[in-house]
Amino acid sequence: MTPVLEARNLKRDYHIPGSLLKKAKTVHAVKGVSFKVEQGKTLSIVGESGCGKSTLARMVTMIDPVTSGEMLIDGQKVDIVAEPLSSDMRSKVQIVFQNPYGSLNPRKKIGDILTEPLIINTKIPAAERRDRAMAMLKKVGLEEKHYSRYPHMFSGGQRQRVAIARALMLNPRLLVLDEPVSALDLSVQAQVLNLLADLQEEFHLTYVFISHDLSVVRHISDDVMVMYFGEAVEYGSRDQVFGDPQHSYTKTLFAATPRVDVEAIKARLERRKRA
Numbered sequence: 001m002t003p004v005l006e007a008r009n010l011k012r013d014y015h016i017p018g019s020l021l022k023k024a025k026t027v028h029a030v031k032g033v034s035f036k037v038e039q040g041k042t043l044s045i046v047g048e049s050g051c052g053k054s055t056l057a058r059m060v061t062m063i064d065p066v067t068s069g070e071m072l073i074d075g076q077k078v079d080i081v082a083e084p085l086s087s088d089m090r091s092k093v094q095i096v097f098q099n100p101y102g103s104l105n106p107r108k109k110i111g112d113i114l115t116e117p118l119i120i121n122t123k124i125p126a127a128e129r130r131d132r133a134m135a136m137l138k139k140v141g142l143e144e145k146h147y148s149r150y151p152h153m154f155s156g157g158q159r160q161r162v163a164i165a166r167a168l169m170l171n172p173r174l175l176v177l178d179e180p181v182s183a184l185d186l187s188v189q190a191q192v193l194n195l196l197a198d199l200q201e202e203f204h205l206t207y208v209f210i211s212h213d214l215s216v217v218r219h220i221s222d223d224v225m226v227m228y229f230g231e232a233v234e235y236g237s238r239d240q241v242f243g244d245p246q247h248s249y250t251k252t253l254f255a256a257t258p259r260v261d262v263e264a265i266k267a268r269l270e271r272r273k274r275a
């Protein structure tokens with residue numbers, strides 16, 4: 001099967017200009033990383049702060065150009081080194097950021113936030129844009145009445161639902177989830193993770209899930225890649241990586257991580273819903 005996304009040897013350097021007191025330097029944030037994700041699957045990318053996860057997310061989402069490497073979407077090569085990147089290709093990959101407070105424009109109503117990608121990227125008439133946004137609100141567990149409200153009127157979990165809805169408005173081939181639940185309370189984390197799992201099942205969505213939280217990663221991944229100082233030091237199926245980690249860094253990372261039992265949280269929420 002042709003993967004939805006294939007990344008080949010992606011590299012990203014940041015050049016930091018010098019000053020009177022400091023020499024110019026180059027940070028090799030991502031040092032040649034390759035991976036594939038098939039339709040309906042989730043690849044998680046884990047690692048400590050500064051290992052290059054967000055840089056990789058921004059390259060895959062085509063927000064930032066890469067220094068070198070190749071990316072194929074549905075087998076078609078994307079010209080990712082060039083700028084500006086084609087908006088057609090860019091709309092195939094959407095991103096949900098960590099902070100639902102910062103990622104939604106506070107001056108725009110939810111309806112405008114959801115229809116904006118359709119206005120920019122399609123010629124869909126206004127009435128249909130509204131219908132699609134209403135339908136998407138329901139898909140993410142919100143209501144039609146939320147269409148005319150502003151982001152500050154929502155909780156963190158609801159805002160993240162809006163961010164997910166916005167990311168899905170253009171029917172992307174791939175959703176990059178950059179720490180999408182780490183700013184939320186534990187019980188809300190479980191609800192948003194359940195929503196992502198339901199949407200994936202219903203629409204056969206493909207996810208790249210960026211996280212430093214191994215208990216969440218263990219719960220939602222098909223494949224896992226562990227990054228360390230800009231390199232992929234481990235890459236394989238979830239069971240391989242968690243069951244038999246090969247690299248010493250992965251072993252240390254797993255040993256140092258307290259286990260949060262997401263399954264137990266889910267079960268508790270279910271019980272509460274039924275009560």
Ligand SMILES: Nc1ncnc2c1ncn2[C@@H]1O[C@H](COP(=O)(O)OP(=O)(O)OP(=O)(O)O)[C@@H](O)[C@H]1O
Nearest residue numbers: 014016027029047048049050051052053054055056
């Ligand atoms: N715009 C930038 N200019 C210069 N250096 C940068 C820039 N963005 C990231 N870096 C550097 O690149 C490296 C990787 O950063 P990145 O943010 O991708 O890591 P991360 O794993 O996502 O960390 P975090 O979880 O803290 O966001 C770090 O050394 C960081 O300081």
